[in-house]
Amino acid sequence: MSENNWERDVLEKLMLQTLKEQRVRRRWGIFFKLTTIFLVIFVIASIKNLFLTESDGTPVQAHTAMIEIKGTIEASGNASAGNIIKALNKAYEEPMATGVILKINSPGGSPVQAGMIYDEIRRLRKVHPDKPLYVVVEELCASGGYYIAAAADRIYVDKASIVGSIGVMINGFGMTGLMDKLGIERRLLTAGEYKGFLDPFSPQTPQQVQYAQSMLNQIHRQFIEAVRAGRGERLKENREIYSGLVFLGPEAIRLGLADELGTVESVARDIIKSPEIVDYTEQEKLADRVLKKFGASVGYGAAKAGLGWNPVSWQ
Numbered sequence: 001m002s003e004n005n006w007e008r009d010v011l012e013k014l015m016l017q018t019l020k021e022q023r024v025r026r027r028w029g030i031f032f033k034l035t036t037i038f039l040v041i042f043v044i045a046s047i048k049n050l051f052l053t054e055s056d057g058t059p060v061q062a063h064t065a066m067i068e069i070k071g072t073i074e075a076s077g078n079a080s081a082g083n084i085i086k087a088l089n090k091a092y093e094e095p096m097a098t099g100v101i102l103k104i105n106s107p108g109g110s111p112v113q114a115g116m117i118y119d120e121i122r123r124l125r126k127v128h129p130d131k132p133l134y135v136v137v138e139e140l141c142a143s144g145g146y147y148i149a150a151a152a153d154r155i156y157v158d159k160a161s162i163v164g165s166i167g168v169m170i171n172g173f174g175m176t177g178l179m180d181k182l183g184i185e186r187r188l189l190t191a192g193e194y195k196g197f198l199d200p201f202s203p204q205t206p207q208q209v210q211y212a213q214s215m216l217n218q219i220h221r222q223f224i225e226a227v228r229a230g231r232g233e234r235l236k237e238n239r240e241i242y243s244g245l246v247f248l249g250p251e252a253i254r255l256g257l258a259d260e261l262g263t264v265e266s267v268a269r270d271i272i273k274s275p276e277i278v279d280y281t282e283q284e285k286l287a288d289r290v291l292k293k294f295g296a297s298v299g300y301g302a303a304k305a306g307l308g309w310n311p312v313s314w315q
Contacts, residue, residue: 064268065091073109099272108143150230156262157249167244
């Protein structure tokens with residue numbers, strides 16, 4: 001009897017162990033199936049973002065096209081010239097868009113990117129004279145942001161909006177004093193008298209400062225000329241306007257840097273007469289964000305490190 005009990009106990013244990021293993025396998029099977037489904041969905045979404053064009057969602061009624069410029073204006077990201085110019089062309093080519101609003105909330109950024117957007121706005125306004133383009137400023141429209149705004153038909157601000165900062169800068173740090181204290185010697189070999197131009201680990205010479213200031217002055221003049229061409233007789237010329245100062249909305253209106261108080265909704269409703277607003281802003285796609293995070297941003301950082309100083313900025 002004891003031998004039979006022993007055999008029965010062994011069989012029961014084997015059966016229980018087999019059941020446990022089956023449950024574990026079933027759970028892992030469910031886990032791997034769900035994981036596979038999520039991976040398939042992710043891959044399909046990524047492929048769609050990479051290769052498929054957006055569906056034709058052309059509005060069927062008259063509307064105001066809105067494009068947002070938010071954050072730093074730079075070669076990568078939503079506020080790049082490529083994205084803004086693409087959105088502008090879509091808005092101008094859409095026959096049901098009766099007007100365009102640029103909603104700006106930007107501290108500025110690259111003079112090159114801002115200049116490209118400015119030039120494209122001026123071109124589109126000539127090609128489509130019956131489709132007005134207005135800028136509506138939210139919190140901030142400074143430096144490169146204002147450079148772009150100056151190309152518009154009119155500029156609308158809030159009472160607390162900050163507008164202006166018509167100036168240019170190159171910024172960086174000098175480490176020579178710290179290196180002397182730490183006993184560090186900079187070994188920089190160059191071919192070309194100014195190849196180490198503004199290197200933060202080398203002493204700054206008067207010739208380098210003079211050359212850098214000359215570049216800044218040239219870009220500043222380009223900025224001033226663009227503002228004068230865009231604003232025309234509305235500007236109340238004085239030295240403060242081009243000094244790099246910023247102004248609140250009502251003062252910006254008084255100086256001719258802006259025209260009136262207004263919002264996106266009020267301009268669409270009362271000025272353009274098309275209260276329906278459609279957002280034409282180009283959104284960064286998933287694949288682009290991944291590439292920028294793991295590739296482009298690293299390359300840009302390395303380029304800046306190689307230069308040893310920050311690029312010219314309207315910020």
